[in-house]
Amino acid sequence: MKAKAVRLYGKDDLRLEEFELPEIREDEILVKVMSDSICMSTYKLVDQGKAHKRCPQNVDTNPVIIGHEFAGVIVEVGEKWKDQFKPGQKFAQQPALNYKGRLDSPGYSYEWCGGATTYCIMPHEVMELGCLMPYEGKSFYKASLGEPMSCIIGGYHSNYHTNKxxxxxxxxxxxxxxxxxxxxxxxxxxxxxxxxxxxxxxxxxxxxxxxxxxxxxxxxxxxxxxxxxxxxxxxxxxxxxxxxxxxxxxxxxxxxxxxxxxxxxxxxxxxxxxxxxxxxxxxxxxxxxxxxxxxxxxxxxxxxxxxxSSHIMGTTGGDNNDLIEANALAARGVIDPSVMVTHIGGIDSIAEATLGLPKIPGGKKLTYTQFNMPLTAIEDFAKLGETDPLFKKLADCCDAHNGLWNDDAEAILFRHFGICAEA
The missing domain is CATH 3.40.50.720 (NAD(P)-binding Rossmann-like Domain)
Known part of the structure; x- marks a missing residue:
C-alpha cells in the first residue's frame, strides 16, 4: 500500500515523499499513524546523520522514517499476533527498544517504522518486547505525549536516597x-x-x-x-x-x-x-x-x-511500565500532558520544523500525519481566526481549556479534514 512519510537520507537530509510499503510478514503489524510529536532527540538524529548511534550506515540508500512519539490505529495484524491484537484497536508505543543488545528504535533505525508517516509497519521485536500497547484514551495526541511523559516518569522513579x-x-x-x-x-x-x-x-x-x-x-x-x-x-x-x-x-x-x-x-x-x-x-x-x-x-x-552522600546520575527514556503509567494517568485526567504543546501542524510541516527545531520558540510541536497543515502556534489561532473559520473554532476551543490543546480541538481538526479515526 502507499504511504507518505518524512524520511532521513543523511545529515540534514529530510524528504517528504510517497512510496510503496511492502506486505507485512506473519510477525509484523501494519498501523495507521494519527499523531506524532517532534522530539529534540530527532533533531539530534538529523543533525548527526550516520554519526548518530541509532542511525543505520546505509541510510543514504535505505532511508529511515523519523519520529518516535506517535500513536494511531492498528490496520492489519500478522498471524503471529492475531490472538493479542485486532484491527481497529488504538495503540501507543514505547520506542526505547533493547532487543538483543541492539540500539535500533522506531523513528531512528527502521526503513518502514516511524511516526512521521501515514502508515508504517511494526517489526516483530516491538511486539516481542511488549512495546506495542492498546490505548483506551479519547484523543491520539495524549498517547503521542505518553512517550516523553514516560521519560519524565522514569526520571522520578530512578532517583534514589540512601539509608545509613x-x-x-x-x-x-x-x-x-x-x-x-x-x-x-x-x-x-x-x-x-x-x-x-x-x-x-x-x-x-x-x-x-x-x-x-x-x-x-x-x-x-x-x-x-x-x-x-x-x-x-x-x-x-x-x-x-x-x-x-x-x-x-x-x-x-x-x-x-x-x-x-x-x-x-x-x-x-x-x-x-x-x-x-x-x-x-x-x-x-x-x-x-x-x-x-x-x-x-x-x-x-x-x-x-x-x-x-550526594548522588549524581542520569536517565534517558522510560520503560514499558513508565509508559503504561503515563497513558493511564492522562486517560484518567490525573495529569495533563497538554501543558507541553505550543504548536500544531500537519505532515507537510514536519521536515522543516525538525530541521529548525532549536530556533522555534515554545514547547512541543505536535503534528497530525493524515493531512497537511502549516506549523502554527496555538497563541496565533485567535489572529488567524479573524479570517479563517477553522482557526476561530480552534482558538475558542483552546481558550475554553486554559489556552491548551485538548481532546475537542483534535476532534475539530479531524472533522475539518475529513479524517476517520479508524483503521
Whole structure:
C-alpha cells in the first residue's frame, strides 16, 4: 500500500515523499499513524546523520522514517499476533527498544517504522518486547505525549536516597522534600512539574528555574502556584538571571535545607554545577538533559559525594511500565500532558520544523500525519481566526481549556479534514 512519510537520507537530509510499503510478514503489524510529536532527540538524529548511534550506515540508500512519539490505529495484524491484537484497536508505543543488545528504535533505525508517516509497519521485536500497547484514551495526541511523559516518569522513579543504617536505597524522589527543576519551563520541564505535583512521593515544594520571562509567564499560566497549593505543594518559578546570587537565592527558597532532588533539564555546564552545589544531605541530582557533545563535562563536588552522600546520575527514556503509567494517568485526567504543546501542524510541516527545531520558540510541536497543515502556534489561532473559520473554532476551543490543546480541538481538526479515526 502507499504511504507518505518524512524520511532521513543523511545529515540534514529530510524528504517528504510517497512510496510503496511492502506486505507485512506473519510477525509484523501494519498501523495507521494519527499523531506524532517532534522530539529534540530527532533533531539530534538529523543533525548527526550516520554519526548518530541509532542511525543505520546505509541510510543514504535505505532511508529511515523519523519520529518516535506517535500513536494511531492498528490496520492489519500478522498471524503471529492475531490472538493479542485486532484491527481497529488504538495503540501507543514505547520506542526505547533493547532487543538483543541492539540500539535500533522506531523513528531512528527502521526503513518502514516511524511516526512521521501515514502508515508504517511494526517489526516483530516491538511486539516481542511488549512495546506495542492498546490505548483506551479519547484523543491520539495524549498517547503521542505518553512517550516523553514516560521519560519524565522514569526520571522520578530512578532517583534514589540512601539509608545509613542498612545501606538500602529508597527509590523515587524524597517524600516531603524539595525538588528543583532547572531549565524547567520548556516542554519536558513542564511535564516534570505536572507529574511532580501528582507523584505518590508528594514533595513539600517544587522550584522551577528558567532564564526567559515569557516562558516563565506561560508556565505560571498553565501550571499555577495556586493550583499546586490546592494539592498542598509550594510551587515557585524563578528567573535565575534576576537573582543577585543564584546559589544564595535558591538556597533561601529552600529555607537553607538545599534540594533533595535536582533535575537538570538544560545541558549547560554552569547549570549542572549549580545543581550539584544545591544538593541537600543525601540529595540526588538527575542529569536529564541529553548533550550532543560526547565530551560534555562539568565539575562536581566529590567531597560532598563522600561526606554528605550526594548522588549524581542520569536517565534517558522510560520503560514499558513508565509508559503504561503515563497513558493511564492522562486517560484518567490525573495529569495533563497538554501543558507541553505550543504548536500544531500537519505532515507537510514536519521536515522543516525538525530541521529548525532549536530556533522555534515554545514547547512541543505536535503534528497530525493524515493531512497537511502549516506549523502554527496555538497563541496565533485567535489572529488567524479573524479570517479563517477553522482557526476561530480552534482558538475558542483552546481558550475554553486554559489556552491548551485538548481532546475537542483534535476532534475539530479531524472533522475539518475529513479524517476517520479508524483503521
Amino acid at each position: 543504617r542498612d545501606h538500602s536505597h529508597a527509590m523515587g524522589t524524597k517524600a516531603g522534600g524539595n525538588i528543583l527543576i532547572m531549565g524547567g519551563c520548556g516542554p519536558m520541564g513542564l511535564g516534570a512539574v505536572e507529574y511532580g505535583l501528582n507523584f505518590e512521593n508528594k514533595p513539600k515544594r517544587i522550584v522551577v528555574t528558567d532564564i526567559d520571562d515569557a516562558r516563565i509567564e506561560r508556565a505560571r499560566t498553565v501550571i499555577s502556584p495556586e493550583s499546586a497549593a490546592q494539592k498542598g505543594i509550594e510551587l515557585v518559578y524563578v528567573n535565575t538571571t534576576a537573582l543577585e546570587d543564584a546559589y544564595d537565592g535558591l538556597m533561601t527558597i529552600s529555607e537553607g535545607h538545599g534540594y533533595d532532588d535536582v533535575f537538570v533539564y538544560a545541558p549547560i555546564r554552569q547549570v549542572a554545577e549549580l545543581g550539584d552545589q544545591l544538593l541537600a544531605f543525601d540529595g540526588c541530582m538527575n542529569f536529564f538533559a541529553g548533550p550532543t557533545n560526547k565530551d560534555f563535562m562539568a565539575d562536581i563536588n566529590l567531597y560532598n559525594v563522600h561526606y554528605t
